[in-house]
Amino acid sequence: MLTNNHCFTSTAGIEVWFNYQCPTCNGTTSTPTKVLASKVLSTDAGLDYTLFEVNNFAAISSFGFLELDVRVPAVGERMYVIGHPAGKLKKLSLKDDQSPSGNCQVRAVRVNGSSSQSDISYMCDTEGGSSGSPVLSGNTHKVIGLHHFGGCPNQGVRIDLVAAKIGNLL
Known part of the structure; x- marks a missing residue:
């Protein structure tokens, strides 16, 4: 599992929920x-990620996984x-009132985040407490970022940088 370093760096008391949604x-x-x-496998404050394992993986294996788009x-x-x-039911953010199409789009790459040039930025509407959410490409439907800064614009850590650190652990 992958989330932000600022969400947690220790697994003590961390419970992960799957299928938390309205059908x-x-x-x-x-x-x-x-x-x-x-167990935490890898964590990095500069790239703001924590990679961790869960107990009873068999209980969640049927939910599948997201692939990383390492570019x-x-x-x-x-x-x-x-x-x-904020722990609410699943939300899908598709709209951006700043883009000509009205759809979310990458606004900039190599933006300074927790470290130099570590982020992508976007104006996609999100709610507070969205940190750790995957940012997915509308073309490949693979993860291109890990959302971690809300604002105007929002920012996500570039997943190509994270993948370079954790690739051998996947």
Whole structure:
């Protein structure tokens, strides 16, 4: 599992929920599958990531995984963010009222974040507490960033930089 370093650096008491969503519009909440974080494999404050393992992986293996897109995304590339802002039900961020198309897009790459030129920026609407959410390419549907700064613009750590640090652990 991958999240932000500023979210946690130790697995003590960390519970991860899967399938925490409404299965239909205005429907009831589905029953989440819960597992405990077990071990930090790698963490870095400068790139603001924590890679960790969970107990009982078999309970969540059917949910699949997201692939990392280990390239610097293009300025103007369509993108979106999926997350659980402030621990709420799953939200999908697709809209950007600053882009001509109205869709989320990469605004800049090699933006200074927690370290020099570590981030991409975007104006995609997100809610507070979205840190750790994957930023996905609208073209490849693979992870291009790890959302960590909300604001105007929002920013995500470039996943190509994170992948260079954790690739041997995946």
